[in-house]
Amino acid sequence: MSKGKRDRTLKARQVVEHQRSAERRRTVTIWTSVAVVVVLFIAGLVGYSLVTGEDKGTLSTPTVAVDEGTAFATGTGPVTVDVYEDFMCPSCNRFEQAAGATLKQLVADQKITLRFHPVAILDRFSNGTEYSTRAAAASAAAAQEGKFTEYHDVLYANQPAENSDGLDNAKLIELAKSVGLTSDTFANAVNEGTYKTWATQATEKFSERGFSGTPTITVNGKQVTGPDNTLPTAELVTQAVQQAAG
Structure with missing residues (x-):
């Protein structure tokens, strides 16, 4: 080649x-x-x-919830009083102590429909245990079994301090037993977090409505506050109810 x-x-x-x-x-x-x-x-x-x-998990809304599934109502009066609260909020507890009895009497007198909105804006004050969310979810489980008001009251009577771990699930279940809530259904709902996603959604709805702090109290949709945006007294709430009733 x-x-x-x-x-x-x-x-x-x-x-x-x-x-x-x-x-x-x-x-x-x-x-x-x-x-x-x-x-x-x-x-x-x-x-x-x-x-x-x-x-976020499966959304389970209590069948007894009202107002777009965000609240639990007691009473059938013509004036609607809404209370948005966080079970770890000290101011919410002070409002409960100051005005709770008056609100119950207004319900008993058939003057108001009282709607409680458990929200969870203070999880950051429970050292990562999400106490506000867990407590709100537990109250939803109590409402589903017809014991919201009783459980609401016992949670405030045993309110943990801010910046603590809050109450653990076992304590939430123990407190429920003290008000006659003893079913396995309730205990399982607390331990499994059945209504935690509901609590998150209710809190988001609270924010969407333009509210940011607890407690927030409205009478027929109009927010009621004390002087300089302080907590309203029982007297102020009663006056607002009377005005709304005409």
Whole structure:
């Protein structure tokens, strides 16, 4: 074979090898791109799940809840009094001590429908135990069994201090027994967090309505406060009810 022919043959082989290498690189690039697309697609699904709340758990709304599933009502009076409260909120407890008896009397006199809205805005004050959420969820379980008011009262009578761990589930169940709430259904709801997602949603609705602090008290939808945005007294709430009744 002449030198010229050998050179042409060698060059032809180099061209073929170059084409083969280019094809291999193109194949790798294609599959790498496919892999990236798949990863991005999966990430998008995960992100969508997070945005749509699929990671929050199943929403179980108590069948007895009213006002878009956010509250528990007592009484059938013509004027509606709404109390938004957090079971770890010291101010909520002070309002309960100051005005709770008056509100119950207004219910008994058939002057008001009293609606309690448990919310959870103070989880950050329970050292990571989410006491506000757990207490609100437990109160929902109590409401489902017809014992909301009794359980509401015993939770305030045993309110833990802010920046403590709050009450554990065993204590929440023990307190329920003291007001005649002894069913396994209630205990399981507390231990399994059946209504925790509901508590979160009720809190979000509270915020959507333009409220940010507890307690928030409204009479026929109009917020009632004391001077300089202080807690309203029992007398102020009663006056607001009388005015709303006409």
